[in-house]
Amino acid sequence: MTVMGAAGRSHSAALDRVVLIGEGIGYSASPAIHNAAFTALGIPWRYELRDIVAGELPDVFDELRSGALRGANITKPHKVRAIEFTDELDVSAGRVGAVNTIVVRDGRLVGHDTDLPAITEQVAVLTQARRADAPRFRSAVVLGRGGAAQAVAAVLADAGAAVELIGRDRWAELPVLLGSADLLVNATPVGTAADESPVERALMRPDLTVLDLVYRPSPTRLVRDARAHWATARDGAWILLRQAALSFELWTGETAPVGAMRRALEAELGVVADA
Numbered sequence: 581m582t583v584m585g586a587a588g589r590s591h592s593a594a595l596d597r598v599v600l601i602g603e604g605i606g607y608s609a610s611p612a613i614h615n616a617a618f619t620a621l622g623i624p625w626r627y628e629l630r631d632i633v634a635g636e637l638p639d640v641f642d643e644l645r646s647g648a649l650r651g652a653n654i655t656k657p658h659k660v661r662a663i664e665f666t667d668e669l670d671v672s673a674g675r676v677g678a679v680n681t682i683v684v685r686d687g688r689l690v691g692h693d694t695d696l697p698a699i700t701e702q703v704a705v706l707t708q709a710r711r712a713d714a715p716r717f718r719s720a721v722v723l724g725r726g727g728a729a730q731a732v733a734a735v736l737a738d739a740g741a742a743v744e745l746i747g748r749d750r751w752a753e754l755p756v757l758l759g760s761a762d763l764l765v766n767a768t769p770v771g772t773a774a775d776e777s778p779v780e781r782a783l784m785r786p787d788l789t790v791l792d793l794v795y796r797p798s799p800t801r802l803v804r805d806a807r808a809h810w811a812t813a814r815d816g817a818w819i820l821l822r823q824a825a826l827s828f829e830l831w832t833g834e835t836a837p838v839g840a841m842r843r844a845l846e847a848e849l850g851v852v853a854d855a
Contacts, residue, residue, distance in 0.1 A: 597648075598831060599630045601640055601662070602655035606631065607773045607796055609848040610653060613824045616844035620837040625650060634661060641665040644684055651831040652682040653824075656769060659693075659727025666691035676734050678727030681827045692830060695731040698822035702814070703735050706763075706789055709812045717741040717763045717789070721754070723778055724767035728793055732765050751778065758783050766792040766802055777802040784809040795820050798849045821845055 600610050606629070614627035630640055630652075637658060643649050654662045659678040663669065666679060672693040673679045679691035707716055720741045722732050733743045744757060748768075758764060758779075770778040771794045779802060784790070790806040790813035798817050799807070806813035825836035 596625045596650065598625060598627045598651045598653070599640070599649055600627070600653045600655060601630045601632060601637070601658055603631060603633055603657055604769075605629055605655060608655070609796065609820065609845055610824060612844045612848045613821065613841045614828060616840045617824075617828050617837050620840035621832075621834055623832060623834070634658065637661060637665065641689065644682060644689055645687060647684065647687070649684070651684055651827075653827055654680050654682065654727075656726060656728070660730075663691060665689065672696045676727065676731045678730050680727065680823065681830055683830050692827075693727075693731060694823040694826035694830070695728060695819070696734065697826060698819045699731050699735045700738075701822060702791065702819050703739060706791060706812060706814065707739070710789070719761045720744070720763040720765060721746055721757050721761045722765045722767055723751070723770075726767065729765075729767035732767050732791075732793075736763070736765075754779060755783060758788065762787060763789045763791070764806075765790075766794060766800075769794065771800045771802055772796060775801050777805055779805075781805040781808070784811055786810040789813070792816060793819060796849060798851050817845060817849060817851075 600608055611627045618625045644652060659680055662679040667688040668690045670690060670692040673691040676693045676696055678693055681692040681694050683690045716739060718741055720736045720743050722729050722743060722745050725745050725747050729745055733745055736743045766778055768778060773796055784806045786809055788811050790802060790811055792800045792802045793816040794800045795816040798815050800815045803813040803815045821842055825838050825841060828836040
């Protein structure tokens with residue numbers, strides 16, 4: 581498998597569908613975001629959900645390879661497995677070991693990970709919000725071990741933080757692990773469309789920054805609990821928007837209409853998304 585850099589893309593009027601591939605993804609705001617972008621630029625494409633189990637992945641990747649689909653996003657729980665079906669990996673996907681965007685190029689499938697740059701930018705924003713005497717994150721606890729968690733871990737490791745990836749089998753250890761951490765990241769679906777948090781509210785404290793990749797509801801229960809303890813906390817709405825814009829540009833070769841995409845996201849969530 582080749583690891584490669586970005587390259588130019590061309591349009592094809594015959595290829596007019598892009599899909600989100602995942603399981604249990606009826607909550608996704610991605611169709612609203614991308615369809616608003618296509619409409620804003622007058623591109624006659626549609627973005628659709630493909631809610632499938634792992635055994636159905638070969639069929640949808642055959643559709644991509646045949647040209648029946650223009651491209652795809654990949655979400656939980658298929659980001660790592662999707663690598664098996666790609667012909668090439670962009671440097672982002674090679675770095676993370678997961679794919680969230682597929683670009684079709686001359687019948688070949690190129691895997692990218694637009695989560696990586698989106699998370700990098702969000703971590704930079706959170707770093708800037710820290711105290712002057714603690715200019716960077718030193719120790720992070722990341723909940724989850726999937727593709728999103730791997731992207732977060734890569735970003736934080738590059739920033740010099742010690743990172744602990746915690747699967748659900750170790751969540752009982754959180755009271756101890758969080759005691760020495762200055763950043764908590766939820767990279768699991770816990771809290772999606774539900775008023776629940778993966779972490780007990782009592783474990784929040786003012787000097788523990790919280791990033792929840794869940795974006796619906798916005799703010800999530802985890803974020804609300806953290807803010808109630810005067811902690812800096814953000815949910816995943818901005819990351820969703822940023823990675824979507826990057827994916828859009830890979831598929832179309834056009835500059836993403838971020839304003840239209842953001843308005844669609846805010847209408848979906850019923851809130852003003854964090855900048």
